[in-house]
Amino acid sequence: MGDRDTNLTRRRLLAGLVAVPAAPLMFMPAMASERLSEDDPQARALSYVHDASTTDHPDYREGQTCLNCQLYTDADAAEWGPCAVFPGKLVAAAGWCSAWVPRA
Incomplete structure (x- = not known):
């Protein structure tokens, strides 16, 4: 029984060592690369x-842009x-x- 416990511990250790470097890749959002077409x-x-100044949508309020929207995920992206x-x-x-x- 001691050997079995040792093998399980080794497997967990190895699995942890492999998972740690890969963790940022799993949680990083997919990189955007293509500009969205209005079509x-x-x-x-x-x-x-x-x-934004060209929209005539009834929900639009002057001053609202993607840059000041919470869903725009990189506020430092200026264009x-x-x-x-x-x-x-x-x-x-x-x-x-x-x-x-x-x-917010």
């Missing part, structure tokens, strides 16, 4: 525009950045969509 079906469904609503895509910092949420 994208999801963008159209959420009334996304590259320039194009990632958005939680459009994974894998970059949205215009000056853009807007109906999913806009004020940054």
